[in-house]
Amino acid sequence: MPEQADMDSLRKRIDNDAFAKLVGIEYEEVRGGYCRARMKIGPKHLNLFDAPHGGAVFTLADAVFAGSCNGYGEMAVAVSVTIDYMTPVRLGTVLVAEGTEISRTRKIGHYNLEIKNEAGDLVSRAKGTAYFLGKTVTEWESMRKEKGD
Numbered sequence: 232m233p234e235q236a237d238m239d240s241l242r243k244r245i246d247n248d249a250f251a252k253l254v255g256i257e258y259e260e261v262r263g264g265y266c267r268a269r270m271k272i273g274p275k276h277l278n279l280f281d282a283p284h285g286g287a288v289f290t291l292a293d294a295v296f297a298g299s300c301n302g303y304g305e306m307a308v309a310v311s312v313t314i315d316y317m318t319p320v321r322l323g324t325v326l327v328a329e330g331t332e333i334s335r336t337r338k339i340g341h342y343n344l345e346i347k348n349e350a351g352d353l354v355s356r357a358k359g360t361a362y363f364l365g366k367t368v369t370e371w372e373s374m375r376k377e378k379g380d
Contacts, residue, residue, distance in 0.1 A: 256270045266296075269325060270326050270328075272322055304368055312360075340361040
């Protein structure tokens with residue numbers, strides 16, 4: 232069972248997520264089964280038609296998925312994530328995403344991922360399935376150090 236050291240390691244890893252930083256994701260809350268984050272759509276998020284890229288929205292959904300399923304301090308990886316886009320997003324829009332656990336067994340977890348704009352309109356809804364590796368974040372870090380990674 233994960234302990235405080237696992238939670239501290241997890242939070243440090245989330246706060247230092249290089250890709251999340253690159254795209255401008257800011258984590259607001261991370262705990263077991265729940266994560267909330269935000270991202271402001273800027274020029275770096277635009278596609279070939281100067282509209283926000285669907286991949287930017289998906290990346291935000293994936294980030295809260297990772298936060299919510301790893302929020303227990305136990306390592307989890309994605310098995311599947313599907314997304315539906317409902318409302319167009321514009322340059323300058325602040326997106327707020329929440330990942331919420333639906334169910335969890337010892338090895339599998341299911342999550343709802345919702346992204347809304349600042350007006351509260353649903354922009355996209357996604358579902359994610361995670362596989363729990365049976366190792367805490369701290370155990371994983373120790374294994375990597377032993378291997379010299």
